[in-house]
Amino acid sequence: MSYVLYSYWRSSASWRVRWALAHKGIAFDKVIVNLLKSEQRADEHRGRNPIGHVPALEVSPGRFLAESVAILEWLEETHPEPRLFPTDPWARARVRQVVEVVNAGIQPLQNLVVLDKVSSDPEAKKAWAHDFNLRGITALESLMRSIDAELGKGGFAVGDSLTAADLFVVPQVYSARRFGVDLTAFTRVLEAEASALATPHAEGAKPESQPDAPK
Ligand SMILES: N[C@@H](CCC(=O)N[C@@H](CS)C(=O)NCC(=O)O)C(=O)O
Structure with a gap:
């Protein structure tokens, strides 16, 4: 499966991750979590990210990673090029x-x-x-x-x-x-x-x- 990004259009943390995925040429699908409808606080979404925030990235069926810093570092380690962190x-x-x-x-x-x-x-x-x-x-x-x-x-x-x-x-x-x-x-x-x-x-x-x- 390709990755699935659970996100909301105006979420700045979601923006960071979708940009990183695009920069690295990684295909992904998007699922919208509407913050104005409090969908991020629903049990279903807390199953993806217990704190009830977007983004969350499903990297394989049922396996989710949240927190944009953790996601970017994981992407850098699994898809090193093109880099997002300098080597120095x-x-x-x-x-x-x-x-x-x-x-x-x-x-x-x-x-x-x-x-x-x-x-x-x-x-x-x-x-x-x-x-x-x-x-x-x-x-x-x-x-x-x-x-x-x-x-x-x-x-x-x-x-x-x-x-x-x-x-x-x-x-x-x-x-x-x-x-x-x-x-x-x-x-x-x-x-x-x-x-x-x-x-x-x-x-x-x-x-x-x-x-x-x-x-
Ligand atoms: N440190 C987290 C921040 C995530 C975060 O705060 N997301 C916001 C949108 S940018 C959110 O889901 N807010 C929902 C709320 O406050 O209920 C990350 O980098 O992923």
Whole structure:
């Protein structure tokens, strides 16, 4: 069987994984888990991912892997080329640092399950998500500039080619815009976004390209 990705069009973590699969040329089928209908919290989906989040990747019948970092690392080990993590240990560590700023430092704070606890007021939810996105994007801008000073400026999040770092940064920039963050000053982050979006599999991985995106 080909892999099956359980995902939702606007989920940033789902976007990371479908982009990685496309980049590596791995065929997969998509099953939609509608977050607005709380399908991610149903027992059926918790059987795929006990915490009730998307994405989850079915790698063989009944065998699921969740958490986008774990999925990307597993894909890298099982389908090494084209790479998403540099071979140089320091560059690889820097890629992981960028990945974790997004995965641990920004995205969890804007998750639906968190926003529902923050407030029932949509404006208060947006203000919360805005502030944590602004804080995170500010950190990414500074981090990428430090990495440029070490590795040379390549235009991508880390170095001169697409890495896992870009697959985390680009969806987060999309979320930051959605929550009203003014990105004008973050020129290094915007440069990384433009570089990554110009690569071959970027378009098909975008939220708007997904079958469940509103027409
Ligand atoms: N660290 C997880 C994050 C997964 C996650 O938070 N997914 C979100 C969508 S991007 C979700 O399913 N949210 C559902 C909810 O909050 O109820 C990963 O990288 O896979």
